[in-house]
Amino acid sequence: MSPVKIIAQRATKLHAGALVAGFFKDDRPLAGLSAEIDWIHNGIISHLILRGRIRGDLKETTLLATQRKLHVNNILLIGLGKKDPLTPQTLQEVYSHISHTLSQLHITDYAVEWFGPTGPAVEEAKIVEAVLAGLGTDPGRSIERTLLVPDEEKAQRIRQRMQSATGDA
Numbered sequence: 665m666s667p668v669k670i671i672a673q674r675a676t677k678l679h680a681g682a683l684v685a686g687f688f689k690d691d692r693p694l695a696g697l698s699a700e701i702d703w704i705h706n707g708i709i710s711h712l713i714l715r716g717r718i719r720g721d722l723k724e725t726t727l728l729a730t731q732r733k734l735h736v737n738n739i740l741l742i743g744l745g746k747k748d749p750l751t752p753q754t755l756q757e758v759y760s761h762i763s764h765t766l767s768q769l770h771i772t773d774y775a776v777e778w779f780g781p782t783g784p785a786v787e788e789a790k791i792v793e794a795v796l797a798g799l800g801t802d803p804g805r806s807i808e809r810t811l812l813v814p815d816e817e818k819a820q821r822i823r824q825r826m827q828s829a830t831g832d833a
Contacts, residue, residue: 667796667799667809668795668796668799668809668810668811668826669808669809669810669811670810670811670813670819670822670823670826671775671810671811671812671813671819672812672813672814672815672816672818672819673812674700675697675700675701675704675734675736675812676700676704676734676735677735678734678735678736678775678810678812679735679736680735680736680737680773680774680775680808680810681736681737681738681771681772681773681774682736682737682738682739682740682766682769682771682773682774682775683697683701683730683734683736683738683739683740683774683775683776684739684740684741684742684762684766684774684775684776684777685697685698685700685701685739685740685741685742685777686698686741686742686743686744686758686777686779687709687720687741687742687743687744688720688743688744688745688746688747689719689720689721689722689743689744689745689746689747690720690746690747691720691747692713693710694709694710696777696814697777697812698741698777701734701739704733704734705728705730705731705733708728709741712726718741718743719743720743720744720745721743721745722743722744722745722754722757722758723742723743723745723757723758723761724741724742724743725740725741725742725743725761725765726740726741727739727740727741727769728740728741736775737771738769738771740762740765740766740774742758742761742762744758744779750779750780752787752790752791752793752794753794755779755780755791755794755795755798756794756795756797756798757798758779758798759776759779759794759795759797759798759799760797760798760799760800761798762776762798762799763798763799763800767807772806772807772808773807773808774807774808774809774810775809775810775811775812776799776809776810776811776812777811777812778795778811778812778813778814778818778822780792780795788821788822788825789825789828789829792822792825792826792829793829795811796826796829799811
């Protein structure tokens with residue numbers, strides 16, 4: 665079995681200890697899970713950006729309360745830096761930072777957004793390996809990791825790549 669569960673699901677349906685969303689420094693308006701969270705929470709992320717409280721710098725980390733509008737206890741926002749140079753190495757560093765941060769917060773059940781390319785990608789296998797390496801595994805702790813992807817087709821491709829990378833059947 666894969667150490668990471670892959671699903672295509674909306675944030676409003678998700679149950680987890682934490683929900684992790686990323687946003688780019690140079691991508692406005694917000695997109696993906698950050699945009700969904702921003703809309704649900706009446707523009708909280710947009711307000712923080714407009715006030716200069718967060719910028720989206722690489723690995724910039726902000727913990728937000730969910731205000732009971734989602735079935736998660738915490739929202740962790742991660743800055744992804746500039747959109748263009750999002751390499752497998754950068755992705756591995758970001759996912760590793762997320763894993764370490766949540767471990768420090770003693771959160772053992774989390775869902776994290778897929779930050780890799782959303783279309784078919786030539787380097788998708790490298791990206792999946794980077795994500796797996798970044799999220800890592802901790803044999804001493806029981807951690808439930810869920811990777812949220814944009815659609816079921818993408819989820820299936822990532823599951824297949826992950827099975828190939830881990831050797832799981």
